[in-house]
Amino acid sequence: MVDEAGRLVKAPFNVNVKNQKHLAMLEKWLSDPDYNAMLLHEMKPSSEAVVKTNAEAAARFQLGLILLEGDKKEEAMAEWRKALALDPKNWIIHKQIWAVEHPDKFYDGDVDYGWQKTQLETEVSKP
Numbered sequence: 001m002v003d004e005a006g007r008l009v010k011a012p013f014n015v016n017v018k019n020q021k022h023l024a025m026l027e028k029w030l031s032d033p034d035y036n037a038m039l040l041h042e043m044k045p046s047s048e049a050v051v052k053t054n055a056e057a058a059a060r061f062q063l064g065l066i067l068l069e070g071d072k073k074e075e076a077m078a079e080w081r082k083a084l085a086l087d088p089k090n091w092i093i094h095k096q097i098w099a100v101e102h103p104d105k106f107y108d109g110d111v112d113y114g115w116q117k118t119q120l121e122t123e124v125s126k127p
Contacts (some may be wrong), residue, residue, distance in 0.1 A: 057087035061096070064091060075102065 028035050029040035067076035077100060084093045098105065098119060105112040 057083040057090060057093070060086070061090075061093055062095070068100070076100070086126050094123070 030033055049076075060079045064076040064083065065081035068081060077097065080097050084090065084097065087093065095106075095116065098116065099107075102115075105115050
């Protein structure tokens with residue numbers, strides 16, 4: 001993400017460091033300790049329904065992890081699919097489902113990010 005010279009060389013998550021607006025925000029965030037506080041102060045509270053939905057999705061995701069640890073793969077997948085229905089843009093839930101369904105794309109050598117992008121595009125385009 002940051003090389004030894006302090007340059008941003010790899011995009012963290014889905015931030016496009018070639019986008020000048022994103023880069024300026026990242027540089028401000030790194031250089032100004034008060035910037036995070038200002039951003040938090042400017043945030044508008046989410047609706048209660050959204051907060052409850054996100055909390056339920058997070059709980060179902062965690063339950064799925066526990067089920068998977070207990071060798072209950074099908075039950076785990078069912079919980080993750082319910083979580084994804086509640087929070088369809090949650091990248092972590094998508095990736096967890098894919099990692100269990102297609103371990104070769106995650107654990108055999110390098111992670112196949114191109115495959116993940118194609119999967120996401122396919123899922124988003126489904127009605």
